[in-house]
Amino acid sequence: MDCDRPVKNVVLAVTGASGACYAQRFMERAAALPGIALHLVLTDTAREIWRHELGCEPPVGLDNRRFDAPFCSGSAAADVMVVLPCSMGMLARIAAGTADDAIARMADVQLKERRPLIIVPRETPISLIHLRNMTALTEAGAVIAPAAPGFYTRPADLETLVDGFVSRLLQVAGLAPLDDAYRWKP
Numbered sequence: 001m002d003c004d005r006p007v008k009n010v011v012l013a014v015t016g017a018s019g020a021c022y023a024q025r026f027m028e029r030a031a032a033l034p035g036i037a038l039h040l041v042l043t044d045t046a047r048e049i050w051r052h053e054l055g056c057e058p059p060v061g062l063d064n065r066r067f068d069a070p071f072c073s074g075s076a077a078a079d080v081m082v083v084l085p086c087s088m089g090m091l092a093r094i095a096a097g098t099a100d101d102a103i104a105r106m107a108d109v110q111l112k113e114r115r116p117l118i119i120v121p122r123e124t125p126i127s128l129i130h131l132r133n134m135t136a137l138t139e140a141g142a143v144i145a146p147a148a149p150g151f152y153t154r155p156a157d158l159e160t161l162v163d164g165f166v167s168r169l170l171q172v173a174g175l176a177p178l179d180d181a182y183r184w185k186p
């Protein structure tokens with residue numbers, strides 16, 4: 001994806017997998033980038049996990065039960081959508097095209113409009129069903145970017161580890177060049 005293209009509308013969809021810290025950091029980093037309007041949407045389970053893992057209230061965001069958000073329509077698709085973290089349940093629903101809540105519908109729109117969709121699954125181990133769903137999504141044009149932070153930068157603490165992975169995701173999403181601190185140097 002092209003880092004030079006001015007990206008305007010970025011959808012950050014947070015679903016019920018472990019890893020709310022990634023979503024929180026992505027939100028902070030993306031919101032601080034110039035020329036970006038960040039639109040947040042969380043599932044009910046994502047809200048529960050956010051409270052449990054981060055010990056604070058999740059941000060409000062768009063209502064996942066309503067389909068009147070602009071990005072639910074092909075005529076107003078997002079420039080980039082990132083599902084972070086993505087539960088295996090949501091992964092399956094996007095792969096099956098159920099479009100039964102706002103997140104699943106927005107992802108469906110991104111795929112049908114051939115717009116960037118970055119999916120960050122978090123589960124271990126993964127089954128053949130998960131793998132097949134990831135294959136189907138890759139074939140449909142999504143990028144599967146597993147929540148797998150690198151350790152080659154020798155992160156001193158959890159925050160640095162999370163930040164490193166978020167930097168990589170921002171690069172994959174075409175929103176920011178990769179910070180030199182996170183680039184592999186042999």
Ligand SMILES: Cc1cc2nc3c(=O)[nH]c(=O)nc-3n(C[C@H](O)[C@H](O)[C@H](O)COP(=O)(O)O)c2cc1C
Nearest residue numbers: 015016017018043045046049087088089090122123
């Ligand atoms: C504390 C907690 C952690 C969970 N972690 C994961 C996970 O890492 N990966 C996953 O696929 N599902 C995980 N689940 C299960 C999903 O939340 C569940 O399948 C849910 O239906 C997903 O719904 P959603 O995608 O609409 O948020 C977790 C559930 C809880 C309560």
